[in-house]
Amino acid sequence: MWERRSPERNPQQASERREETMEKAEIGLIGLGTMGSNLALNIAEHGHRIAVFNRTPSRTDAFVESAGSLKDMVVPCYGLEELAAAIRPPRPIIIMVLAGKPVDEQIAALRGVLSDNDIVIDAGNANFRDTMRRFSELSGSGLTFIGMGVSGGEEGARHGPSIMVGGTEESWKRVEKVLTAISAKFKGEPCAAWLGHDGAGHFVKTIHNGIEYADMQMIAEIYGILRDGLGMAPKEIGKVFEEWNKGRLNSYLIEITAKVLAADDPKTGKPVVDIILDRAGQKGTGKWSVIEAQQxxxxxxxxxxxxxxxxxxxxxxxxxxxxxxxGDMGVEKISGDKAALLKDLELALFAGKIAAYAQGFAVMSGASKEFNWNLPMPTIAKIWRAGCIIRSQMLDTMAEAFGSGGASTNLLMAPAFIAMMKEAHPSLRRIVARASEAGSPVPALSSALAYFDSYRQGRGTSNLIQAQRDFFGAHGFERIGEQGAFHGPWGSGAGH
Incomplete structure (x- = not known):
């Protein structure tokens, strides 16, 4: 299936000619879709010869022709044997195909042409549990497996993504030079790192996407308040986000939100955002992050x-x-001083983002213990500072907080973030309350507020839940200041 060849080419002859006339490639790539093509061009542009293969030969030809001045750094291949022969051992080969079964099929095909110490790198949005399975299946085969999270979309793949690597440290060292070269840079530091064994890289990418989901949803909720509660037009809202991007909310998602809201549809002349159906898609990483958090x-x-x-x-x-x-109840208009309201909206979004990041890092911390990864939290924050979708100026402060040990239990406990939340959470509270009264749904912002309130409450209400559980199921409970399990004086009514 994966080794479809162009009938006019002879891979063996092409390989022999390459041995004679061309320097071996340093790395290979399979799958010349948009992400794969951009990543290959990025690698070539940074001076690393790359061998490429696509199951459709015409796609390979088209890619080479479009490479322009980088063409000499690209080695087109039309079969897997030819691909393997074109790369200097030990051979690292990046797979950029659809997640799931296609990755397993591609690995199976590669096992027939690769040699000991060669490295298979899955750079797609894989479920980290699949990555762990593949890592285990290849253990003892002579081949090494890397699960590599890549964030930044098409633009990032071409000009510098954030790269999260999971695998053996030895395999990372083989590809470190290439990956750090092509990654985004933050003040000269590469946004690429080895994070741990087997599925560590893909897990971190999954949680990155979960935080991304929350960030995007909260931005949309603020947009909804501005649109429906204040009656503002897209371009006016876009200017608000543009202004916010100059301050504490400075981030890629705020930046592109301003640009999206400023754009007009060429076909209708209307704002683009007004002609888009309000039905959002998803590819699974957000769902996986929630499932793993629950697990x-x-x-x-x-x-x-x-x-x-x-x-x-x-x-x-x-x-x-x-x-x-x-009945179309709509959203009630929100009255009051507009400047004060805009300030509250900015701080509410800021507080919500902090809570979402805190949750994401807490999940990674839990997974690090569960899977013995020893995930480097300061490093993760650092490699997210540029290239990735959730990059923001806040990540520099997060890296410092994790590096100093101030966020060892939760980001909300780091001194810098305690100060930020003390300033911002009253605004989050006011915005959630006003949105609720107006009928404007803010599920992510309200969940962030409830999380913050629950986390900072020294005595909550679960004592009643424990009493209920003991009443109907004799589950027992702990008493304040006493050791052991106790039962309540429920009498004969218990269990009924």
Missing amino acids: LGIPATAIEAAVAARVLSSLKDERQAAEKAY
Whole structure:
């Protein structure tokens, strides 16, 4: 399936000619879709010869022709044997194909042409549990497996992504030079790092995407308040985000939000955002981050709310039927001083983002213990500072907080973030309350607030839940200041 060849080419002859006339490639890549093509060009542009293969030969030809001045750094291959022969051993080969079964099929095909110490690198959005399985399956085969998270979209792949590597440290050292060269840079530091064994890289990428879900959802919720609660037009809202991007909210997602809201549709002349159907898609990484958080027993409520909001958005027909059933109640206009409200909205979004990051890092910390990865939290924060979708100026402060040990239990406990949340959480509280009264849904922001309130409450309300559990199931409870398990004086009514 994967080694479809162009009938006019003879891979063996091409390989022999290459041995005679061309320097071997340092790395290979399979899958010349948009991400694969951009990553290959990035590698070539940084002076590393790359051998490429695509199961459709015409795609390979088209890629080489489009490479322009980089063509001499690209070695086109039309079969897997030819690809293997074109790369200097030990051969690292990046796979950029659809996640799931296609990756397993490609690995199976490569096992027939690769040699001991060669490295298979899955750079797609894989489920980290699949990565762990593949790492285990290849153990003892002579081949090494790397699961590599790549963030930054098409632009990042071409000009510098954030790269999260999981595998053996030895295999990382073989590809470190190439990967650090092509990665994004923050003040000269490469945004690429080895994070741990087997699925560590893909897990960190999964949580990155979970935080991304929460960040995007909270931005959308603020947009909804500005649009419906304040009656502002897209371009006016875009200017608000543009201004916010100059301050504490400076980040890639805020930057592109301003640009999106400023854009007009060439076909209708209307703002682009106004002609887009309100039904969001997803590819699974957000859902995986929520599942793993639940499996680890770590609350990630803002991320969960964001994933649920996307699912709810997909129920367009049901939502329209519900609007008809309940009447179009709309969103009430929010009155008051506009400048003060905008300031509250900015701080509310800031507080929500901090809570989402805190949850994401807490999940990674839990997974690090569960899977014996020893994930380097300061390094993760550092490699997210440029290239990736959730890059923001806040990550520099996060890196410092984790590096100093101030965030060893939770990011919310780092002195710098305690100060930030003390300033920002009153605004988050006011915005959630006003949005609720106006009928403007803010599931991620309200979940972030509830998480913060629950986390900072020394005595919560779960004592009542424990009493209930003991009443109907004799589960027992702990008493304040006493050791052991106790039962309540429920009498004969218990269990009924």
